[in-house]
Amino acid sequence: MKSDEILRRISELKEEKNAVILAHNYARAEVQDNADLVGDSFALSQAAVDLDADMIVFAGVHFMAESAYILSPQKTVLLPDADAGCPMADMVTVEALREAKKQYPDAAVVCYVNSSAAVKAESDVCCTSANAKEVVAAIEENEILFVPDKNLGHYISTLTDKKIHFWNGFCPIHQQITEFDVLTAKAKHPSAVFLAHPECRPEVLKHADGIFSTAGIIKYAAAADEKEFIIGTEQEMMHKLMKDSPNKSFYPVSKYAYCSTMKMATLPAILNALETGNTKITVPEDIRVKAKKSLDRMLAAVPK
Numbered sequence: 001m002k003s004d005e006i007l008r009r010i011s012e013l014k015e016e017k018n019a020v021i022l023a024h025n026y027a028r029a030e031v032q033d034n035a036d037l038v039g040d041s042f043a044l045s046q047a048a049v050d051l052d053a054d055m056i057v058f059a060g061v062h063f064m065a066e067s068a069y070i071l072s073p074q075k076t077v078l079l080p081d082a083d084a085g086c087p088m089a090d091m092v093t094v095e096a097l098r099e100a101k102k103q104y105p106d107a108a109v110v111c112y113v114n115s116s117a118a119v120k121a122e123s124d125v126c127c128t129s130a131n132a133k134e135v136v137a138a139i140e141e142n143e144i145l146f147v148p149d150k151n152l153g154h155y156i157s158t159l160t161d162k163k164i165h166f167w168n169g170f171c172p173i174h175q176q177i178t179e180f181d182v183l184t185a186k187a188k189h190p191s192a193v194f195l196a197h198p199e200c201r202p203e204v205l206k207h208a209d210g211i212f213s214t215a216g217i218i219k220y221a222a223a224a225d226e227k228e229f230i231i232g233t234e235q236e237m238m239h240k241l242m243k244d245s246p247n248k249s250f251y252p253v254s255k256y257a258y259c260s261t262m263k264m265a266t267l268p269a270i271l272n273a274l275e276t277g278n279t280k281i282t283v284p285e286d287i288r289v290k291a292k293k294s295l296d297r298m299l300a301a302v303p304k
């Protein structure tokens, strides 16, 4: 099928099924261009609740579709490719988390949204990269077990006096961005502002002029007076950055920062999802209810 025919069928089926396409900022450019909303993990979770739709097709990874279902179980949530996972989310299991909780009985468990529903259910509160600082500040406890991203955990520890225990998880895509990459890019573009995602290593973040979620990076770049930016996150971000700020220049800090599972939601896969209803993402009700508490506490900690 030709791409214009695919797009025409997608739009017909969306109307027929009252469906919306939510795309993460790392989704394929052509998918972003045909989505109802493009955003960071936080905006997409909020949209899952707020949007008046019967069906959500998630152009992102598994934990995002799961979060949408947890928050809005009356909607049908589809992940176009069931194999689109997040390796970092798989770095913490419920069993391992239960063991760690025994080791730190007084700590509140804060879990990054990049985690399974079962891990969210076992945690006290969830956070995204857009609100981790506010979430940590809002909880009563002064001791925190932060899972699974050690880099985000480390970054938050620089913004709070609370004691944070880190998990040994990381995003493989951000982890391979090195300090050498940053210094090389800065030498090549000495006037550029360096904006980084907090999933980057501490030695990368220490050179950043701004540390934000994906949506935060896009917003900052659009509003800034500066014209040149080195971008410390996944490459597909270039698409929205250039679309929103066509008169500015953006340089990816590393050409290797590419999240392949985020690219599995192709236009043909989205069409197939709308046609077949595959793959439907659900969570067992007992886990969903507990995981929802963690997500609700996060949403309550951040003003809308």
Ligand code: 13P
Pocket (backbone or CB within 6 Å): 025, 039, 040, 041, 042, 086, 114, 128, 129, 130, 171, 197, 199, 212, 213, 214, 215
């Ligand atoms: P945000 O879009 O929330 O910044 O997260 C980045 C990410 O890696 C999502 O998997």
Ligand code: SF4
Pocket (backbone or CB within 6 Å): 026, 061, 085, 086, 087, 088, 089, 114, 171, 172, 173, 174, 199, 234, 259, 261, 262
């Ligand atoms: Fe997971 Fe990293 Fe891909 Fe985000 S970029 S989905 S954290 S592997």
